[in-house]
Amino acid sequence: MPKSPEEMAAAMIANMKEKTGKTLDEWLAITKAAGLAKHGQIVKMLKTEHGMTHGFANLTAHETLKAGASVERPQDPVDAQYSGAKAALRPIYDAIMERVKALGDDVEISPKKAYVSLRRNKQFALIQPSTKTRVDLGINIKGREPEGRLEASGSFNAMVSHRVKLTAADQVDDEVAAWLGEAYQVS
Numbered sequence: 001m002p003k004s005p006e007e008m009a010a011a012m013i014a015n016m017k018e019k020t021g022k023t024l025d026e027w028l029a030i031t032k033a034a035g036l037a038k039h040g041q042i043v044k045m046l047k048t049e050h051g052m053t054h055g056f057a058n059l060t061a062h063e064t065l066k067a068g069a070s071v072e073r074p075q076d077p078v079d080a081q082y083s084g085a086k087a088a089l090r091p092i093y094d095a096i097m098e099r100v101k102a103l104g105d106d107v108e109i110s111p112k113k114a115y116v117s118l119r120r121n122k123q124f125a126l127i128q129p130s131t132k133t134r135v136d137l138g139i140n141i142k143g144r145e146p147e148g149r150l151e152a153s154g155s156f157n158a159m160v161s162h163r164v165k166l167t168a169a170d171q172v173d174d175e176v177a178a179w180l181g182e183a184y185q186v187s
Helices: 005-020 024-034 039-050 054-066 077-081 084-101 174-186
Strands: 108-111 116-119 123-129 135-139 162-166
Touching: 005 024, 005 054, 024 039, 024 054, 039 054, 077 084, 077 108, 077 116, 084 123, 084 135, 084 174, 123 174, 135 174, 162 174
Parallel strands: none
Antiparallel strands: 108 116, 116 123, 123 135, 135 162
């Protein structure tokens, strides 16, 4: 009499160490470390890099995705921007956001893949972790001459008129807040 799919999977899991050299939990650790999120990618990796047969690779991929053992990646685009080599820049972003929230409740915060757009009626600023050591704050104050830290945006981003280069959270001071406020008012 044929076994149910669940019984067949249980039998494969029980025999996995004997047949593949590792337990299911050990394979789940490997698939999690690989950081793959799609079933086919996991199957391919297990077959090509570990010589696993298709049946065991398929089962392991199903269990990986079912258990949520696939890569733990940030769901929030901002978390993604400030991860890895740029993780140390997050306090700068947070300091800017504290200043932005003080401007008013009508600020729309719109994270993109590489930056965060700040809008009211139109975009008045953007925040971008540009390097491992610097966040660029783009500010849109057309007609204002660049001065000191408030540089012309140049080739940085055509959607803003000025840029402030920030390498530490304490640089998000009253001067930066005033520029943000000016851009907010005209947006």
